[in-house]
Amino acid sequence: MSTMTTRWVVGCDGSKGAEHALEWCLANARGRATAVHVVQAWHHPTLVGAGMMVLPEVDVEPETAHPDPDRLAARFGEIGVDLTTQVEYGLTADVLLQASADADLLVLGTRGLGGFARLVVGSVSHQCATHARTPVAIVPSSAPLRGDIERVVVGMDRSAGACAALRWATEFAPASATIEVVGAWQPSSWGVSLDLYMQAADFDAAHASFDAIMDDVEASRPDRSFERHFVGGHPADALLDTADGADLVVVGERGQRGLKAALLGSTTTEVLHRAETTIVIVPSPTDES
Missing domain, CATH: 3.40.50.620 (HUPs)
Structure with a gap:
């Protein structure tokens, strides 16, 4: 198996789509990646209206980039891959693009909505696929997880x-x-x-x-x-x-x-x-x- 890629960046936002993308990494990282970096972006919510007023008093900063980072790190450790995490303030696409600038692969889930929206990739995934200068893997919720x-x-x-x-x-x-x-x-x-x-x-x-x-x-x-x-x-x-x-x-x-x-x-x-x-x-x- 190839060792072409060494460092993967994975976007994490707590959604089922992001968890599926992480599972895809677990299934495919062995022998391909030596390190996986999980990134969570956050920013203050805004009130749509006059001047798009920012509501800084609402604390939305996540404590960790994953609900159970120790268990996740242990699972990646079992396949010989180091796991690191990062919580960063900023617009999600901007944070992910910056974090993956020197990576070998950026891995993202899709929005995963039902009905017609299943045909539409979330805006963050689309922005990253458009502007990233590294390969981007988009993992739909229907994607198989076998390695x-x-x-x-x-x-x-x-x-x-x-x-x-x-x-x-x-x-x-x-x-x-x-x-x-x-x-x-x-x-x-x-x-x-x-x-x-x-x-x-x-x-x-x-x-x-x-x-x-x-x-x-x-x-x-x-x-x-x-x-x-x-x-x-x-x-x-x-x-x-x-x-x-x-x-x-x-x-x-x-x-x-x-x-x-x-x-x-x-x-x-x-x-x-x-x-x-x-x-x-x-x-x-x-x-x-």
């Missing part, structure tokens, strides 16, 4: 972020795991007016480009087991269909900066909101930002 990862699904679109995601997946997954790489070709939105033969030619060209990338990947990593999936259709649908029953989904961010820095790529965002298993978002290399 014996067997199937990892990776999105591939030839971008620097996608290539970084594939590299991360090959390092994180055990040697026995199968890494399923998914590419998709979607016709132009005005494709109804295009010659169907040209659409087929575009699909074939995209498929050939995907195969060329995978040929290089497989040649460079003969020790790994890869499966290729290339389909016509929306990339998010292709990823999620393939990810059914998988242990992990890994995608790259869009990699564009400037005015679009606050947005993840549309495919990554949709997968983030719809995935029922843990999704890891890998940032683009620094020289692409």
Whole structure:
């Protein structure tokens, strides 16, 4: 098993989603992390109204970052991982981003609300996935907690972020795991007016480009087991269909900066909101930002 990552940061707010994220860490940290840092953020409540008045007299500062830190530390100690905790004043996303700036992985739960809201990742998780410069694992309440990862699904679109995601997946997954790489070709939105033969030619060209990338990947990593999936259709649908029953989904961010820095790529965002298993978002290399 890989020792690529050494220090993980986990957001903790006392919710069931945060506890599930901690359990995911316990299931997967052995042999991958040497230290896990649990972070709890807090700030004074505000009264919505004239001037968003702060109510400093209300004491909401948590005493610890976890209800039972000693027991949690003992559980991580059993798998050879050191546990530390931190309670920090500030907006949750800002605190987590600062705490994970030099970490190898940031792990977060989702909001976990029912109904339509199950499709919407909490704002903190989304902000961290958008702005973190380290990989971010988002663990839905439906995500399996087994540590014996067997199937990892990776999105591939030839971008620097996608290539970084594939590299991360090959390092994180055990040697026995199968890494399923998914590419998709979607016709132009005005494709109804295009010659169907040209659409087929575009699909074939995209498929050939995907195969060329995978040929290089497989040649460079003969020790790994890869499966290729290339389909016509929306990339998010292709990823999620393939990810059914998988242990992990890994995608790259869009990699564009400037005015679009606050947005993840549309495919990554949709997968983030719809995935029922843990999704890891890998940032683009620094020289692409």
